[in-house]
Amino acid sequence: MTRLDLAQRRVLCASDENFDFDALLLATGATPRRLDIPGARLPHVFLLRTLHHCQELIAAVQAGPKRVAVIGASFIGLEVAAALRARGVQVHVIAPEAQPLARVFGERLAAAIVAKHEALGTVLHLGRKPVAIDADAVELDDGSKVAAAVVVMGVGVQPSDELAREAGIAVDRGILVDARLQTSAPGVYAAGDVARFPDPFGAAGQVRIEHWAVAQAQGRLAARNMLGFDEAYAQTPFFWSQHGDMTVAYTGHAERWDRLEESGDPQRSDYLCRFIAGERVLAVASVGRNLDSLREELAMQKALVPQG
Known part of the structure; x- marks a missing residue:
């Protein structure tokens, strides 16, 4: 696809083969960010988005004893670090945050995740930025x-x-859609990582959630509409994140909160927040x-208010 002709309801392609449509779904996803620093495009610097990217990285570390630097300490960065440590690779993680993942999980769970990575043997360089x-x-x-x-760059994605x-379709850090996933152009829908949709919890305005379960649910709903x-769209999001033998399950969506209710100890694999x-x-x-998490998900789903 190279261009949309909304007036003619037509998709234009590089092959000169065009497709007319009555309804159209844009599921163009997102593209990994690459830092704008010297050396960011050297051949031993890897991004991760596709199976091919993963296979390239595995081949690089299997070629011989390697020491890998991971730039970024969010989900991609830390999960890659744990996976590489499981393969016996020396890993150093570089990140500007003093407490990775605290803005997502709160300080206590975030600290437990960091402690897990340190126990796995990952070396963390926190509060530091790469310059070259x-x-x-x-x-x-x-x-x-x-x-x-080898360097792995895991510093987020940008919507495609x-x-x-x-x-001429309305965009704002993604394609803006209404609660039915329709864009500002009638009959044109968007779903998945590229779509910015009304928060079904009514707490954060328009949100964009980069999880495959959300993309699947939105794709099904968009098709029906x-x-x-x-x-x-009124679906409780969920995902899980693996850090060695620690699995964090997360359901819902909270960009900000007033307070946390915590019980148990994440370092003892007995925790809910x-x-x-x-x-x-x-x-x-x-x-x-897991059972408590499922119960909480069901309770949140019942309380969802479809927007619009």
């Missing part, structure tokens, strides 16, 4: 260098909304409490 990459090291903003034969923007149904705004539970994170 060369053939065998990453230079940090304090002048120090982290030796690395160019087609929509060029066609394209076929003539009139249904609002509710993220609360006002009197409403927006999200729940848990370790080792």
Whole structure:
């Protein structure tokens, strides 16, 4: 696809083969960010988004004893670090945050995740930013260098909304859609990582959630609405994140909260945390409490208010 002609209801392709449509779904996803620093495009610097990216990284570390620097300490960065440690690879993680994942999970669970990575043998360089990459090291903003034969850059993604923007469809950090996942162009829908939709919890305005379960649910709903149904998206998001033998389950969506209700100990795999705004539970994170997590998900689903 190279362009949308909304007036003619047509998709234009590079092959000169065009497709007319009555209804159209944009599921263009997102693209990994690459830091704008010297050496960011060297051949030993890897991004992760596709199976092919993963296979390339595995081949690189299997080629011989490697020391890997991971830039970024959010989900991609830390999960990659844990997976590489399981393969016996030396791993150094570089991140500007003093407490990775605290904005998502709160300080206590975030600290437990960091402690797990330290126990796995990962070396963390927190509060530091990379300023350059060369053939065998990453230079940090304090002048120090982290030796690395392979570098993985996990610093987030940006929505692939160019087609929509060029066609005049409303975008704002993603393609804006209503509760039925329809864009500002009638009959054109968006779903998945590229879509910015009304928060079904009514707490955060428009949100964009980068989890495959959300993309699947939105794809199904968009298809139904394209076929003539009139249904609002009201699905409780969920995901899990693996850090060695620690599995964190998260259901709901909380960009901010008033207070946390915590019980148990995440380092003992017995923990549950509710993220609360006002009197409403927006999200729940848990370790080792799968049944409780499912119960919380059901309760949140019942309380959802479809927007629009």
